[in-house]
Amino acid sequence: QRERDEFPTLKNFKGLQFKSSDSTIYMNFRFRMQNRLGASTIDGxxxxxxxxxxxxxxxxxxxxxxxxxxxxxxxxQLAFTRGDQDFDDTGVANIVRDAVVFYNFTPNFYIAFGLNKLPGNRQRVNSSGQLQFADRSIVNAAMNIDRDFGIKAYYKNKIGETAVYHLKGAITTGEGRVANNTDKGLAYTGRAELLPLGAFTDDGDYSEGDLMRERTPKVSFGGGYSKNVGTTRSGGQIGYYLYEPVTLQTYFADAIFKYNGWAYQFEYIKRTVDKAITYNEAGESAYAFNGQGINQQISYLFKSNYELAGRYSWLEPGASIGDYQQETEIIELGATKYLHQHRIKFQLNVNYQTKQGVFALDGKGNRWGGVFQVELGI
Amino acid sequence: QRERDEFPTLKNFKGLQFKSSDSTIYMNFRFRMQNRLGASTIDGxxxxxxxxxxxxxxxxxxxxxxxxxxxxxxxxQLAFTRGDQDFDDTGVANIVRDAVVFYNFTPNFYIAFGLNKLPGNRQRVNSSGQLQFADRSIVNAAMNIDRDFGIKAYYKNKIGETAVYHLKGAITTGEGRVANNTDKGLAYTGRAELLPLGAFTDDGDYSEGDLMRERTPKVSFGGGYSKNVGTTRSGGQIGYYLYEPVTLQTYFADAIFKYNGWAYQFEYIKRTVDKAITYNEAGESAYAFNGQGINQQISYLFKSNYELAGRYSWLEPGASIGDYQQETEIIELGATKYLHQHRIKFQLNVNYQTKQGVFALDGKGNRWGGVFQVELGI
Amino acid sequence: QRERDEFPTLKNFKGLQFKSSDSTIYMNFRFRMQNRLGASTIDGxxxxxxxxxxxxxxxxxxxxxxxxxxxxxxxxQLAFTRGDQDFDDTGVANIVRDAVVFYNFTPNFYIAFGLNKLPGNRQRVNSSGQLQFADRSIVNAAMNIDRDFGIKAYYKNKIGETAVYHLKGAITTGEGRVANNTDKGLAYTGRAELLPLGAFTDDGDYSEGDLMRERTPKVSFGGGYSKNVGTTRSGGQIGYYLYEPVTLQTYFADAIFKYNGWAYQFEYIKRTVDKAITYNEAGESAYAFNGQGINQQISYLFKSNYELAGRYSWLEPGASIGDYQQETEIIELGATKYLHQHRIKFQLNVNYQTKQGVFALDGKGNRWGGVFQVELGI
Incomplete structure (x- = not known):
């Protein structure tokens, strides 16, 4: 079983497992680290x-x-690095990432109570240990809905002999990991997925790259919607604090296809906000991102477990925040050596970022970037 | 053995235990989480x-x-949530809750060196995993003496054939978990307990509710005193920072009775301070709580392991802080389903809070509150 | 194998070890705590x-x-106390101390990628669990180069039949544990060691006190250099923030000798900085320490595993920071009872600190200090 952030990893896991003699306690323990060395250039x-x-x-x-x-x-799940603590946005050491209890009514229907990822866009729900580039896309960064505390329900079933569908819903506080007490504005999220050709091998629809080398084509289509009422943070569950509460609506559509070492994934996200720019008494402003974007990735895994991947991301801010954000595109190439699936891998990525649709090297704000990352975990 | 915050849990524990082949290293590992969903109303x-x-x-x-x-x-013991870090009062991520070494001279006499709970009021010394309501009382919240670093000594013995007594003492820094260096004002704490009908089953005198269904009546009477000299924090070991050091004296008297599924507990705390209100150079004030209060709880555990519990808490601030705090009473009802003792339980609490002794629904500051909490641990 | 901060502890360790059934995963888990009670006097x-x-x-x-x-x-390695988080200097909860991947080309040559200690002065590279006094010296405190993220390489080999040498190098960010993104000024560190009489028993060259009671004399001589270009912190990888970037150069020379229960160690460090004092726009200053110092320790371990140790440390600030720092000397005596090597020990230290070379008790700034520390770990 692959790590999947919407459900505990309980099966076929070869890590550290503990079971009490009377089988009433089962734990499996894992850790992973990502060490990286990246750089960006001054200009294009x-x-x-x-x-x-x-x-x-x-x-x-x-x-x-x-x-x-x-x-x-x-x-x-506990996270210890500064970046993972969301310290810079919140000023609080948010160490707890997941703390959630599941009650499994049937193998196809379960509910969750606690803190874990919302059923948002596919790339965000993928564990950061299941990515084929060192980072998720800029589209995800700008508009994902991250983790939140509350109640979630998950249901899956078959249509006919092969097709599978998933339905997911959540009612959560809308303020993300940092919140102690929250106002009465909550967040409501729903998502549906259809896998017309059947389930991916080993839950591969939530893992990037075709590491399983699917023997028959597999595809998943997903779509969802989240409304975060009266949030105080720029990204809803994440981001810096705004000066007034705003209501965000986020729309997701995504797909992933895998076959014989090839993988292709697509993601469209659109976000609207009722009040893009908020002000404090001193007249200073803080804005909530809104706009739309598309991310696409394609990859091929050689039998040597080297993978080549390409990515194109496009992010367009809404007109209301045009003074703060520009249209951005990134083209990225990635080479990955998987030594033990996603658990131990070496990643080398190079990208070129452009602003305002100007691809020329002397375009204002354009730059090159690159990163080498080692992932090690169990 | 029940979890007990004044001594390591070493016996009869069915969790994750490790013993080195030569028996020189023994560890038992536990975790627990409490996820809650609560709300309070605008008014009565x-x-x-x-x-x-x-x-x-x-x-x-x-x-x-x-x-x-x-x-x-x-x-x-490590604690990772924002609330447990005392972050909001101190600005520091206080992750370490307990880090203490015990030297056991005899099974009846041991000393502790390090950070753990002081021998204060009974409800505070109960682990938060051994409570029958989702939170401790407002009386505990206002006047408990929490954890502190220093030296503690514990002694117990019998009087006659049945009765048991405990003597506990501590000399500690008085500044609580956050302190690095401390001034020379220390804290001195003593506590005595008498169990005339003998020890509770499975250390049940420090666990709420009669989960053991005592076959014969058991009772424990306790009393103690703590003097915190020159503390810089509003609650001595806890709370926000004051503008000048103050000296707190806290008096405790408590009792717990259990028999055949019934449990009753009583707690009286009184605190005095030599200088209730402190000022900074700008004339802003910060006060140290002083006053008195009583908490009582009664419960019955059905054989189905459902428990019904009632609580009445009364907290009266001292005259010197009358501008900041009002007399508060809370009546609370709790229903708990224990699935596996206190380790996995579902709690539903409803309460009504009044101010200044006015019980009418339109009393100023009155309100309703409720919380549903799931505890899961080993 | 002794704990050693430049390499994982993999051999002969009697703690908690886990190996997966197919031998592809090996973990050994350890913890330790140090609880202390110390005090300093008002004057000499x-x-x-x-x-x-x-x-x-x-x-x-x-x-x-x-x-x-x-x-x-x-x-x-994770560290949870306030002191270990470097919270007071950085305002960030730096919990991660080590997170590093090693690739072992041969048993004699390996590289590291990630965060761990730099090959700086010997006493710093010694684990804090391998010290014979409760703290490292003031010379180390003022000029060590601590941990840093980057790439390190380690090589060792023999000269002739007995002598051993070590070569170590590192290129790192220069900003220490706290950094997320860093400017282009990096840190470059190199170190060489010569052990003419062969390797110490059980890696004892990086452990204080002769706990192994070397049967033949053993000695190690080491020297190194580190240049930290454009760092923003007062100590390079550690310390408070400066108002402008500075470049630090640090020179190390050290030696350790052990024989039959006797141990002697010597350490000289010198640091220069291109701009000792930095200013902000308001004219406030922040300085980077520069100067030189010597630390010497001598000890004898009785067969009862009681050790007596003496230490003399001298620290001289550079002329450019004479307004902020004075010449300081400390004489310290230590008595240690090792119950289980360095893993469980009781330490009692007493010291006398002088300023400006005036040893008289009424010298300005002189004082006495003492500390009792219990270390407990596996």
Whole structure:
């Protein structure tokens, strides 16, 4: 079983497993780290170093299991790096990433109570340990709905002999990981997925790259919607604090296709906000991102477990925040060596970022970037 | 053995235990989380939502054990949530809750060196995983003496054939978990307990509700005193920072009775301070709570492991802080389903809070509150 | 094998070890805590208490191991106390101490990618769990180069039949544990060691005190240099923030000798800076320490595993920071009882600190200090 952020990893896992002698306690323990060395250039045509991104990007510990009955399962995930703490946006050391209890009514229907990822866009729900580039796309960064505390329900079933569908819903606080007490404006999220050719091998619809080398074509189409009422943060569940509450609506459509080492994925996200720019008494402004974007990735995995991947991302800010954000595109190439699936891999990415649709090297704000990342985990 | 915050849990524990082949290292590892969904109303007669309290209230990891000899035992406890870090009062991520070494001279006499709970009021010394309501009382919240770093001594013995007594003392820094260096004003704490009918089953005198269904009546009477000299924090070991050091004296008297599924507990706390209100140079004030209060709880556990509990708490601030705090009473009802003792339980609490002794629904400051909490741990 | 901060502890470790059934995953888990009670006096001749240093000084968890092949080893270390988080200097909860992946080309040559200690002065590279005094010296405190993220290479070999040498190099960000993104000024570090009489028993050249009671004399001579270009912190990788970037150069020379229970160690460090004092727009200043110092320690371990140790440290600030820092000397005596090597020990230290070379008790700034520390770990 692949790591999947909407459900505990309980099956076929070869890590550290503990089961009490009376089988009432089951835990499996994992950790992973991502160390990276990246750099970006000053301009498109000045290849001097603007800054380095060299650090422990992620260091996480995770426990999944069940207690007293397989019907009560749980996931706990702790994150220790500065970047993972959301410290810079919130001023709080948010170490807890997941702390959620699942009650499994049937294998096809379960509910969750606690903190974990919302059923948002596919790339966000993919674990950061299941990505084929070192980072998710700029489209995801600008408009994903991240983690939130509340109640979630998951249902899946078949249509006919092959096709599978998933329905997911959540009612959550809307303020993300940092919140202690929250106002009465909540967040409502729904998502549906259709896999007309059947389930992916080993839950591969939430893992990038075709590491399983699907023997028959597999595809998943997904779509969803989230309304975050009266949030105080620029990205709803994430981001810096705004000066007034706003209501965000986010629309998702995505797809992933895999076959014989090839993988292609597509993601469209659109966000609207009732009040894009908020002001404090001193007249200073803080804006909530709104706009739309598309991310596409295509990859081929050689039998040597080297993968080549390409990515094109396009992000267009809404007119109301045109003073703060420009249209951005990124073209990125990635080479990955998978030593042990996604658990131990070496990634080398190079990208070119453009602003305002000007691809010329001397375009204002254009730049090159690159990153080498080692992932090690169990 | 029940979890007990004054001693490591070493016996009869069915969790994750590790013993080295030569028996010189013993560890038992536990975790628990509390996820809650609560709300309070705007007024006693306006049932609109004032705010939600929906979050991972606690997520803790704990290791108990001994090293190289059962005489050297230890307890380590880490807490990762924002609320548990005391972040909002101190601005520091206080992750360490317990880090204490015990030396056991005899099974009846041991000393502790390090950070753990002081021998204060009974409800505070109960682990937060052994409570029958989602939170401790407002009386505890206002006047408990929490954890502190220093030296503690514990002694117990019998009087006659049945009765048991405990003596506990501590000399500690008085500044709580956050302190690095401290001034020379320390804290001195003493506590005595008498159990005339003998020890509770499975250390039940420090666990709420009669989950053991005591076959014969058991009772414990306790009393104590703590003097915190020159503390810089509003609650001594806890709370926000004051502008000048103050000296707090806290008096405790409590009792717990259990028999055949019934449990009753009583707690009286009184606190005095030599200088209730402190000022900075700009003339702003910060006060140290002083006053008195009583908390009582009664419960019955049905054989189905459903429990009904009632609580009445009364808190009266001292005259010197009458401008900041009002007399508060809370009546609370709780229904709890224990699935696996206190380790996995579902709690539903409803309460009504009044101010200044006015019970009418339109009393100023009155409100309703409720919370649903799931606890899951090993 | 002793704990060593430049390499994972993989051999002969009697703690908690986990190996997957197919031998592809190996982890060993350790923790340790240091609880201390210290005090310093008001003056050399006024023995009133200036302040207490009573706290959990360190509480750390560490995992070492390899994944999928012994060639891929790793070390992870988390630190949870306020002091270990470098919170007071950075305002960030820096929990991650080590997160590093090693690739072992041969047993004698390996590289590291990630965050761990730089090959700086010997006492700093010694684990804080391998010290014979409760703290490292003031010379180390003022001029060590700590941990940093980047690439490191380690090589060792023999000269003739007995002598051993080590070569170590590192290119790192220069900003220490706290950094997310960094400017283009990096840090370059190199170090060489010569052990003419062969390797110490059980890696004892990076452990204080002769706990192995070397049967033949052993000595190691080391020297190194580190240049930190354009750092923004007062100590390079550590310390408070400066108002402008500076470039630090640090020179190290050290030696350790052990024989039959006797140990002697020597350390000289010198630091220069291109711009000692930086200013902000308001004219406030922040300085980077520069100067030189010597630390010497001598100890004898009795067969009862009691050790007596003496230490003399001298620290001289550079002329450019004479307004901020004075010449300081400390004489310290230590008595240590090792119950289980360095893993469980009791330490009692007493010291006398002088300023400006005036040893008289009434010298300005002189004072006495003492600390009792218990270390407990596996």
């Amino acid at each position: 045509d000045n290849l001097g170093i603007r800054e380095f991104d060299a650090r422990v990007r992620r260091l996480r510990m995770r426990v999944d299991g069940y207690l007293y009955s397989p019907k009560f399962s749980y996931t706990i | 007669d306006n049932l609109g939502i004032r705010e939600f309290d929906a979050r991972v209230r606690r997520l803790r990891m704990r290791v108990d054990g001994y090293l190289y000899s059962p005489k050297f035992s230890y307890t380590i | 001749d006024n023995l009133g208490i200036r302040e207490f240093d009573a706290r959990v000084r360190r509480l750390r968890m560490r995992v070492d191991g390899y994944l999928y092949s012994p060639k891929f080893s790793y070390t992870i």
